[in-house]
Amino acid sequence: MNPLLVVVAAIIALLNFRLLGGSRLIPIIRAAALQGALLALVAVLLRAGELAWGAAALAAGSAVIKGFVLPGLLLRALRQVEIRREVEPLVGYNLSLLLGAVALGLAAVLGARISPGVVAGGQLLGSVSLFTMATGLFLMISRRKAITQALGYLVFENGIYAFGISVAHDEPFLVELGVLLDLLVAVFVMGIIIFHIQRDFAHIDVDRLALLRERGAPAAGRGGEE
Secondary structure, three states: OOHHHHHHHHHHHHHHHHHHHOOEHHHHHHHHHHHHHHHHHHHHHHOOOOOOHHHHHHHHHHHHHHHHHHHHHHHHHHHHHOOOEOOOOOOOHHHHHHHHHHHHHHHHHHHHHHOOOOOOOHHHHHHHHHHHHHHHHHHHHHOOEHHHHHHHHHHHHHHHHHHHHHHOOOOOHHHHHHHHHHHHHHHHHHHHHHHHHHHHHOOOEHHHHHHHHHHHHHHHHHHHHO
């Protein structure tokens, strides 16, 4: 196994803990950006010596999209809404780190069973990818800020990408490019939505928006009766 691949996989896993334990939004967005760029490097390392020019170009494009374009959109949305920290998450940061450690252990067990290891280092990357998917899903359901949930979606897609390159020797690069384009559109639209939420309601806490909807429902019903 390539020693550099082991180091990069370890860094990706540590970045997941940074995402779980961080409250300041700019550093965790940058952590997700670094994670996306490292995944493009992993795709190259797994195919060292047999990487075609087309595959190398797509890996570079993936690094640009995951490492710069998508995080840049989130940082731009963050500047517009003028929010700097994730305050009072649904799950505290210490507990998030503890749950992350448990998820890493489970991912190591499941990764050894799910990943067939058709490429060198596939089982290691399979475990890291499952941990990354769990991290992204956890961020989406345990954080209050809409922008942090958008970040969780980005991290979740990073995990899907890592799992794909860990189990597929001849990866369908065109399908992967389609997923990246879909993700680009999704994060762009979410950035617009976050901006309008902040402009109209002066916050981006999704629990407050749910409360607003609950309060508005009876009023709408009374209006219909009148």
